Amino acid sequence: MKKFDKGYILSSLLSDLFGSLVIVFIFLKDFFLSDESNPEDIKAAIPFFVIGFAVVYLCFIVYRILYYKTSGYELTENEIKCNRGVLFRKRSVLDYKKVHAINKKQNLFHRIFGIAILTIDSGSTNTSHQAEITIIEKDKVADALLNELNLLKEGGRRNVESTQPKDELLLSDEDSLYSFTSGKKMLYTLINIASTAFFTALFAVLTIIVLGICKLMIRQGFLGTWGQYFLYAFLITVGAMLLFSMFSLIGCLIHSFVGYYKFKITKRGNDIQISYGLLEKHTNTFSYDRIKAVKITQGLVQRMLGFASIRLEVIGYTVKSGDDDKNAGLGVLVPFCKYNEIGEILGKVLPDYVPDKKQTKSVSYFSFISWFALILGIITGVVLLQATVPMLIFNVSSSVMVAVTLAIVGVGVIILVVKVLSAALSYQNNGLAISNGKITAYYGGFTKNVTVFMARNLIAAENVTTPLRHKAGITSLVMHLKTNALSNEVKVHIQNSSLSEELEKLLIL
Amino acid sequence: MELRKLDKSVLKLWYIRAAIGSLALVGVFTSAAVILNATGAPGDVTLAVLIGVGIPVALLFAITLIMPALRYKMYAWGYDDKRIIVKQGVIFRQSVVIPVCQIQDLHRTQGPIMMMLKLSGVTISTAGSNFDISTLTTAEADRMIDELERNLEARIEELRNEEI
Numbered sequence: 086m087k088k089f090d091k092g093y094i095l096s097s098l099l100s101d102l103f104g105s106l107v108i109v110f111i112f113l114k115d116f117f118l119s120d121e122s123n124p125e126d127i128k129a130a131i132p133f134f135v136i137g138f139a140v141v142y143l144c145f146i147v148y149r150i151l152y153y154k155t156s157g158y159e160l161t162e163n164e165i166k167c168n169r170g171v172l173f174r175k176r177s178v179l180d181y182k183k184v185h186a187i188n189k190k191q192n193l194f195h196r197i198f199g200i201a202i203l204t205i206d207s208g209s210t211n212t213s214h215q216a217e218i219t220i221i222e223k224d225k226v227a228d229a230l231l232n233e234l235n236l237l238k239e240g241g242r243r244n245v246e247s248t249q250p251k252d253e254l255l256l257s258d259e260d261s262l263y264s265f266t267s268g269k270k271m272l273y274t275l276i277n278i279a280s281t282a283f284f285t286a287l288f289a290v291l292t293i294i295v296l297g298i299c300k301l302m303i304r305q306g307f308l309g310t311w312g313q314y315f316l317y318a319f320l321i322t323v324g325a326m327l328l329f330s331m332f333s334l335i336g337c338l339i340h341s342f343v344g345y346y347k348f349k350i351t352k353r354g355n356d357i358q359i360s361y362g363l364l365e366k367h368t369n370t371f372s373y374d375r376i377k378a379v380k381i382t383q384g385l386v387q388r389m390l391g392f393a394s395i396r397l398e399v400i401g402y403t404v405k406s407g408d409d410d411k412n413a414g415l416g417v418l419v420p421f422c423k424y425n426e427i428g429e430i431l432g433k434v435l436p437d438y439v440p441d442k443k444q445t446k447s448v449s450y451f452s453f454i455s456w457f458a459l460i461l462g463i464i465t466g467v468v469l470l471q472a473t474v475p476m477l478i479f480n481v482s483s484s485v486m487v488a489v490t491l492a493i494v495g496v497g498v499i500i501l502v503v504k505v506l507s508a509a510l511s512y513q514n515n516g517l518a519i520s521n522g523k524i525t526a527y528y529g530g531f532t533k534n535v536t537v538f539m540a541r542n543l544i545a546a547e548n549v550t551t552p553l554r555h556k557a558g559i560t561s562l563v564m565h566l567k568t569n570a571l572s573n574e575v576k577v578h579i580q581n582s583s584l585s586e587e588l589e590k591l592l593i594l
Numbered sequence: 595m596e597l598r599k600l601d602k603s604v605l606k607l608w609y610i611r612a613a614i615g616s617l618a619l620v621g622v623f624t625s626a627a628v629i630l631n632a633t634g635a636p637g638d639v640t641l642a643v644l645i646g647v648g649i650p651v652a653l654l655f656a657i658t659l660i661m662p663a664l665r666y667k668m669y670a671w672g673y674d675d676k677r678i679i680v681k682q683g684v685i686f687r688q689s690v691v692i693p694v695c696q697i698q699d700l701h702r703t704q705g706p707i708m709m710m711l712k713l714s715g716v717t718i719s720t721a722g723s724n725f726d727i728s729t730l731t732t733a734e735a736d737r738m739i740d741e742l743e744r745n746l747e748a749r750i751e752e753l754r755n756e757e758i
Contacts (some may be wrong), residue, residue, distance in 0.1 A: 439660075456685075471649055475642030544722035547690040555687070565723045573722045585689075593753075594676040594693045 086157040086168060087256055092198035100194040101145045109138065158220045165205065165234070167218040177217045182495070183207045184238040185375050186399060189231055189360075189368035191224070196366070201227035205234065235356050235370055261337045262433045263419050265348035265361075270341040272392070273421040274334075277387040281333045285326055291499070292323050298492045345420055350434055357434065359418065369416065371399050378538035379418070379438040381427060385531045393427060395419040397540075398566070427453035438537045441525045443516035447579040448559055453508035454553075456500060465497040507531055515578045517562070519587065526564065526575045536575045540591040542567040548585040558582045595679060597670035603711050604729045608662035610707055615658050623651045671727055673738065675745045678718065680727055695749045696720045700739045704732070718742075 108581040113134070119126060148171060156169040167177045167182075184205055191201045205218035222230060296319065346363035360368040387393060395418045419430055431439045447453070472493060476486050505532035514533050518525040520542045527533070547563035554560065560582040564575045626647045630640040661684065670681040678692045701717040708714060714735035716727040730738065 097639060467649055467653065471646045474645045478638045480640045480646075543692055544696045544720045545692045545725065547688055549683070549686050549688045551685055551687065563688075565720070567696075567721045589691050592677075592693050593695060 086166070089153060089353065090200050090223050090226070091153070092154050092195075092200035092223065093221040096194040096198040096200060097149045097152075098146060099197070100192075101149075102142065103194075105138065105142065105145075109134075111524050128300055156221075158218065158228075160233075160237075161187045165218055167220065169333060171217060179205060179207050179236070181237040182340045184234060186233055186369065186371040187234050187238075188370070189227055189366075191366040193364045196224075199224050201226050203234075203365075203473075205228060231368065231370060235353075238372065239355065262350045262352060263348070263422070263430055265345055265420055267342075269421050270345065274337045274341045276384070276386050276390065277337045277420075278330075278334050278394060280384050281330050283386065285330050288326055289323065291496075292319060294492065294495060295319060295544050298488050301488050341420075348420065350418065359416070369534060373435070375399050376435065377542050378440070378536050379431065379435060379440075381440065381535040381537075383424065383533040388533055389423075391419060391424050393424045394421055395427065395430070406456060437539070438524065440535050441518035441520050441523065443525075443527050444518040444520075445580055446516045447512045447581055448581055449557070450508065450512045452554060452559055452579045453511050454504055457504050457508075461497060461501060461504070465493060469493050511578060515580070517577050517580065517584060521593070522591075524564070524591070526577050528575065528577050537577075538566055541593060543588075543591055543593075544573075546585065546588045546592055548582070552581065554579075555582070595672050595674050595677070597672040597679060597681065600729065601713075601731045601734070602667050603713060603731065605666045607707060607711050607713055607729060608665065612658045612662050613621075616655055619651050619658070623647055625741075670726060672743065673745075676749065678725075678727075678742070678758060680725065682728070690725060692720065692725055694719060694742060694745045695753060696722075697742065697746050700742060702735050702739060726731050731740060 088578060115211065116130070151171045152169070155171060159166045164178050164180045167179075169175055172366050184207065188204045188206070189201050190204070195201060195545055201224045202219060202224065203218075203220040205220070207217050220227070220230065221458075287448055329389050341361045344365075345361050348361040348450060349359070351358045351360075355373050356370055358368065358370045358371060360366070376397060376399050380396045380398065381393050382396065383393045397416045397418045399416060418434070422430060428439050457524070469490065472489050473486065476489065510533070511528075511530040514527055514529055516527040518527075519540075523544065524538055526536045526538075528536075545565040547565065548560040549563060550560040558581060559579055561576060561578040561587055562580055564577075566573050613652055623644075626643060627640075635643075655674055664684045666684070668682060668684055668687065668689045672679050673694070676694055678694065679689065680692075681689045683726065697718055698721055699719040701719065703717065704713070708729065712732050714732045716735050716738060718725045718727070727734050729737075
């Protein structure tokens with residue numbers, strides 16, 4: 086069994102050292118750097134800190150060396166074998182034919198030592214939290230292995246003689262089927278920020294209402310000191326929200342320009358390869374026929390400006406970082422593009438998954454808000470009752486009672502207005518298209534989603550209705566998809582009930 | 595396919611669960627009353643707090659006691675050699691069709707009260723979602739699992755032959 090590259094030990098130790106120093110700085114900065122720090126105390130404490138740090142770091146060194154000693158991999162005629170772990174040892178064997186996705190990752194520390202991590206996954210639901218096989222090798226060897234494994238998963242057998250790493254077969258940058266330019270990245274960042282700003286503004290409006298009521302109550306002497314505390318707490322929350330918005334902008338910029346650095350989609354035969362990243366470089370490869378669904382998402386701001394993002398549901402492919410965590414999420418196919426370019430992009434990359442035009446639409450607007458309005462009415466009524474009865478008992482002045490009542494009703498009305506808007510968008514969005522074994526589901530309110538999947542990946546069909554809707558021939562459809570992701574349901578609301586029968590016919594019984 | 599109703603003993607289980615849930619609600623209300631009494635809160639404060647806590651507790655209490663009977667009335671299930679159908683829900687009525695050939699695993703679960711009443715829950719795992727058949731008698735659950743296993747094997751064989 087071949088051992089992992091020694092660069093693993095050095096890169097991990099450097100990463101551990103960096104991480105430890107950051108943690109030490111965060112926890113001990115007050116002790117060393119505050120005005121009240123006593124130089125004598127610092128002097129006396131330094132040896133203990135150094136010894137403590139050395140002991141902890143020694144443990145890291147021992148762990149990394151033991152991991153290196155106990156881990157390794159082997160490519161046999163029909164399967165790939167992998168051993169890893171120190172305390173909990175894991176031995177995995179994966180048949181080449183069952184390889185679902187191969188991901189290559191490189192963070193900054195890996196790149197310093199010229200190594201890369203390959204994670205190979207079978208798409209088994211049982212191991213959805215962790216990739217089955219992990220290989221840590223020199224960058225070039227990892228690339229060669231990636232190519233070799235791509236060929237093996239099609240052929241299924243390996244010629245044991247041909248173990249020499251092959252030349253790089255990747256397509257060049259010019260062959261990329263999608264280009265995430267700097268202009269697009271900037272727009273992507275600004276639109277993401279606009280969404281955050283929208284919700285911050287909404288929060289600010291609510292804050293102004295609450296602050297107005299609090300001030301009135303304090304003036305009436307009803308809230309007293311507690312009211313002032315409440316007011317301060319609210320002001321702190323507003324400050325925190327603004328700070329959060331600022332950090333989102335910085336985070337989003339880093340995410341767009343660093344995370345999606347040199348974003349590239351290439352296609353070779355039946356394989357699709359997506360690579361991106363500056364500090365952590367990802368190269369994800371998977372077969373076309375492993376794709377379970379394509380999801381097109383448009384946030385409210387994206388929708389107003391005519392942009393969208395496309396994600397893929399492929400077991401084993403993800404954008405999450407981490408050692409070998411694949412966390413069963415949707416992987417990005419196209420982070421940002423014009424909505425009217427989707428057909429062209431998908432036509433080049435995934436021609437079978439170009440969304441069809443909606444064939445059905447929602448049959449009633451009122452059904453989107455009826456139950457919500459009823460439940461909101463009941464909750465508002467109960468809250469009003471709970472608030473007014475004690476105030477009557479305490480003989481609270483009528484102005485305060487009016488203020489509280491108005492505040493409760495006001496919040497209820499704001500929620501209802503938001504729901505009415507969301508329902509209008511849902512009414513416009515929801516719909517379905519079924520053609521040639523392909524299902525295109527349109528759904529969502531403020532965020533518009535379009536999921537395209539093949540009928541063969543439909544696991545179960547469900548319909549949800551109420552007695553009144555049943556009489557009116559209205560139903561909501563829930564389609565359960567074959568995937569190990571957490572979001573494996575697609576819900577299309579308020580459709581004609583005859584559609585549920587049509588959907589059931591598509592199930593492979 | 596003819597759908598079946600749940601066994602009467604399931605209603606008993608749901609009422610026992612509702613009673614336990616109601617006890618928790620009564621506990622919340624009683625605790626509030628005891629705390630107010632012990633701290634010597636003025637009468638009007640006690641009344642205000644008890645009304646504040648009492649209204650939602652009373653509402654939840656009523657819902658908890660009514661729900662089992664309604665749920666039982668609406669629940670129906672059945673299966674044949676190709677599909678499993680489960681219908682449930684009081685206000686929002688769900689109806690799900692699960693193809694037998696999509697079954698990955700079948701699980702039978704029992705809690706202490708279920709054991710006493712000789713009842714079992716059945717979970718059908720597929721490559722996508724898990725589906726629960728709320729509660730069956732243990733004999734029914736065992737029979738269902740055996741039959742579904744047989745149906746699954748036969749169906750897989752049929753599909754394999756169709757492919758060839």
